[in-house]
Amino acid sequence: MSTIDLRSLYKIQYGMYVISSHNHERINAQIATVVAQVTASPVQIITCISKDTLTHEYIQYSQVLGIAILDQETPLKLIGNFGFKTGRDCDKFINEKYTVGITKCPLLAEHVLVTMEAKVKQQLDVGTHTLFIAELLCSQTIKDGIAMTYEYYHKVIKGKSPKNAPNFQPQN
Amino acid sequence: MSTIDLRSLYKIQYGMYVISSHNHERINAQIATVVAQVTASPVQIITCISKDTLTHEYIQYSQVLGIAILDQETPLKLIGNFGFKTGRDCDKFINEKYTVGITKCPLLAEHVLVTMEAKVKQQLDVGTHTLFIAELLCSQTIKDGIAMTYEYYHKVIKGKSPKNAPNFQPQN
Numbered sequence: 001m002s003t004i005d006l007r008s009l010y011k012i013q014y015g016m017y018v019i020s021s022h023n024h025e026r027i028n029a030q031i032a033t034v035v036a037q038v039t040a041s042p043v044q045i046i047t048c049i050s051k052d053t054l055t056h057e058y059i060q061y062s063q064v065l066g067i068a069i070l071d072q073e074t075p076l077k078l079i080g081n082f083g084f085k086t087g088r089d090c091d092k093f094i095n096e097k098y099t100v101g102i103t104k105c106p107l108l109a110e111h112v113l114v115t116m117e118a119k120v121k122q123q124l125d126v127g128t129h130t131l132f133i134a135e136l137l138c139s140q141t142i143k144d145g146i147a148m149t150y151e152y153y154h155k156v157i158k159g160k161s162p163k164n165a166p167n168f169q170p171q172n
Numbered sequence: 173m174s175t176i177d178l179r180s181l182y183k184i185q186y187g188m189y190v191i192s193s194h195n196h197e198r199i200n201a202q203i204a205t206v207v208a209q210v211t212a213s214p215v216q217i218i219t220c221i222s223k224d225t226l227t228h229e230y231i232q233y234s235q236v237l238g239i240a241i242l243d244q245e246t247p248l249k250l251i252g253n254f255g256f257k258t259g260r261d262c263d264k265f266i267n268e269k270y271t272v273g274i275t276k277c278p279l280l281a282e283h284v285l286v287t288m289e290a291k292v293k294q295q296l297d298v299g300t301h302t303l304f305i306a307e308l309l310c311s312q313t314i315k316d317g318i319a320m321t322y323e324y325y326h327k328v329i330k331g332k333s334p335k336n337a338p339n340f341q342p343q344n
Contacts (some may be wrong), residue, residue: 001208004215008286008313009231011241012207012217013187013321034208037339038220039299043176045184046218046303048210069183114180123295125212126305133298139180147183149321167209 006169014150014167016074017075018082018112019047020066020105021058027106028087030055031079033150034166035067043136045118048129050164054087056130059120065134066105067116072146074111076157084162102138112142178341186322186339188246190254190284191219192238192277193230199278200259201229203251205322206338207239215308218292220301222336226259228302231292237276237306239288244318246283248329256334274310284314301338 020029029097034048047065049056059065070079081092097109107115150167153159161168192201206220219237221228231237242251250255254265279287290306322339325331333340 004308004311005313008311009209011216011286011319012209013185013319014208015185024223026331035210036186036206036211036220037181037184038206039301039338040302040340041300044298049206114183122298124294124305126216126294128213129211131210133296136176139176141177141180147185166211168212
């Protein structure tokens with residue numbers, strides 16, 4: 001009975017988010033599926049970022065992060081840009097519209113329902129990834145609409161996951 | 173610009189889960205909206221539990237937890253039983269069908285798509301709540317179906333959140 005049915009893990013629910021940060025000189029961002037509010041007073045959110053990404057490096061450096069909640073209609077191309085490239089090789093924002101927030105994090109401006117900015121309060125090493133626990137500084141509704149879920153991305157628009165996703169499965 | 177639009181927080185995506193544990197003599201469980209896989213190798217999941225609940229006490233005691241992923245068709249009565257009562261006053265499982273897993277955690281058997289059991293590896297105090305990071309020991313698909321999302325619970329079946337939910341909002 002002590003077996004893990006990997007297929008069953010897909011029933012855990014996630015959204016699709018662009019997590020951004022900076023190192024005071026450069027900006028970067030990546031796709032994440034894990035964002036959650038963990039306390040109401042103060043409002044704290046968590047995200048889970050692979051240690052090998054440039055965004056991870058920038059969050060550790062600046063201790064701030066931005067979050068953009070993606071619209072269900074977000075084109076695969078945008079997700080590919082933020083999810084399957086590394087900011088070490090290119091400027092992911094070069095062809096994207098964005099604003100710069102109070103934390104100096106870039107906040108994606110198109111295909112986005114909500115943007116948030118937060119200051120890291122704690123971080124926890126969980127192995128291949130780090131959990132960042134951050135206090136929400138500001139959040140705003142950019143437009144109404146349906147948020148993209150990971151299930152929709154995976155099942156409806158047949159999106160894939162990169163190898164360093166927390167929920168990567170080889171048969172993906 | 174440094175304001176928090178509480179309405180925007182509802183665009184973060186969550187599922188609906190029953191988290192269970194035991195103190196070697198008694199069992200208990202509660203509703204949680206925060207469950208996520210945070211690493212793939214090994215498979216680790218997190219959940220976020222209010223410090224004032226009996227399930228929190230039992231997870232800290234036994235260092236194991238069970239997770240049941242709720243079916244979209246789960247009746248409000250079941251959610252009310254696990255989400256709005258305390259195991260300090262009643263046996264929440266008295267009228268529910270469940271099995272007992274390898275960790276001795278109770279695993280809800282009806283209105284459930286998937287059950288999982290996990291062993292706590294780390295815990296992080298985030299204020300009113302604790303984040304439990306646990307290694308998955310086993311998971312199984314109980315039946316196929318659509319998982320209930322927090323958005324569906326809130327918008328379609330007009331469910332409420334208790335005051336100690338991580339994403340409680342007074343206007344809920």
